[in-house]
Amino acid sequence: MALSIVDLYKKVLPKTNCKECSFLTCLAFAGMVVSEKHPLRGCPHIASDVLEWAEKELEEQYRQGKWLKKDMAVDALQLAKDKITKEDLKQIGDRIGGKMEGDVLVLPYFNTYLYIDSSGVKDEAGNDLSRNEQTFVYIHISMMIKAEAVTPTGNLKSFKEFPNTVAKVVSMRNHIEEPLKKAFAGNLEGLKRACLQCGGIDVKDNYESPNLALSFQVFPLVAVTLLFWEAGEEFDADVKLLFDEKVTCHLDIESIMFLSQYLADRLRAASIL
Numbered sequence: 711m712a713l714s715i716v717d718l719y720k721k722v723l724p725k726t727n728c729k730e731c732s733f734l735t736c737l738a739f740a741g742m743v744v745s746e747k748h749p750l751r752g753c754p755h756i757a758s759d760v761l762e763w764a765e766k767e768l769e770e771q772y773r774q775g776k777w778l779k780k781d782m783a784v785d786a787l788q789l790a791k792d793k794i795t796k797e798d799l800k801q802i803g804d805r806i807g808g809k810m811e812g813d814v815l816v817l818p819y820f821n822t823y824l825y826i827d828s829s830g831v832k833d834e835a836g837n838d839l840s841r842n843e844q845t846f847v848y849i850h851i852s853m854m855i856k857a858e859a860v861t862p863t864g865n866l867k868s869f870k871e872f873p874n875t876v877a878k879v880v881s882m883r884n885h886i887e888e889p890l891k892k893a894f895a896g897n898l899e900g901l902k903r904a905c906l907q908c909g910g911i912d913v914k915d916n917y918e919s920p921n922l923a924l925s926f927q928v929f930p931l932v933a934v935t936l937l938f939w940e941a942g943e944e945f946d947a948d949v950k951l952l953f954d955e956k957v958t959c960h961l962d963i964e965s966i967m968f969l970s971q972y973l974a975d976r977l978r979a980a981s982i983l
């Protein structure tokens with residue numbers, strides 16, 4: 711018997727709204743369990759036999775995709791893939807700095823290579839990239855199919871200097887810059903090590919004020935530069951990501967956000983390895 715949100719609420723949860731699961735109500739928790747696979751064990755007040763039974767029911771309905779929220783990442787990837795044909799890939803390879811090996815486009819990516827065809831994007835080990843990362847790669851390629859080739863000028867700008875970024879600036883600060891500052895304040899060496907591991911090139915000689923400056927060649931036509939200022943007596947640590955003024959010819963604003971988040975996550979992950 712499949713468990714709807716109401717079934718779960720009525721038949722399984724204690725209905726006390728105690729908030730220990732970090733949701734305001736049992737009904738809200740039930741919604742997350744049924745539609746987004748939030749673990750039922752997040753509620754500590756379910757008898758073990760009921761929990762065992764309900765988890766089995768949920769497992770079966772997850773398998774069938776029943777009542778699950780639609781996975782937006784699947785649609786986004788399909789949409790991005792659909793914009794590119796085999797012929798497009800062949801013609802676009804040189805223009806974006808890649809080369810064709812048979813039907814596969816080999817594209818430099820940070821300090822590694824991607825293998826791209828119409829079925830997906832793989833890394834050097836032959837593993838599929840995550841859906842979001844594949845979408846990011848396909849968007850970069852699709853933006854160059856009909857456009858004139860645009861060469862980066864080397865003139866760098868911060869995210870908020872690009873048009874149509876107002877709604878994303880707070881998100882950039884809260885989800886990307888602040889966590890980076892928190893992770894690396896007082897740990898310049900750790901940040902530098904993480905950057906070098908992720909393919910960063912030291913460009914400190916080009917800047918006077920930041921303590922660290924590293925440039926990442928994301929794709930042959932797309933780079934991002936990270937500047938980091940260590941905290942002083944009168945100011946906090948600061949971080950800034952800079953992009954070439956022509957980056958919006960190669961990535962849309964959503965993709966620039968994705969890239970920034972991806973880089974921040976990789977640096978934090980590299981620092982704890």
Ligand code: SF4
Nearest residue numbers: 727728729731736753
């Ligand atoms: S912990 Fe359980 S009982 Fe408490 S609010 Fe969450 S679902 Fe309801």
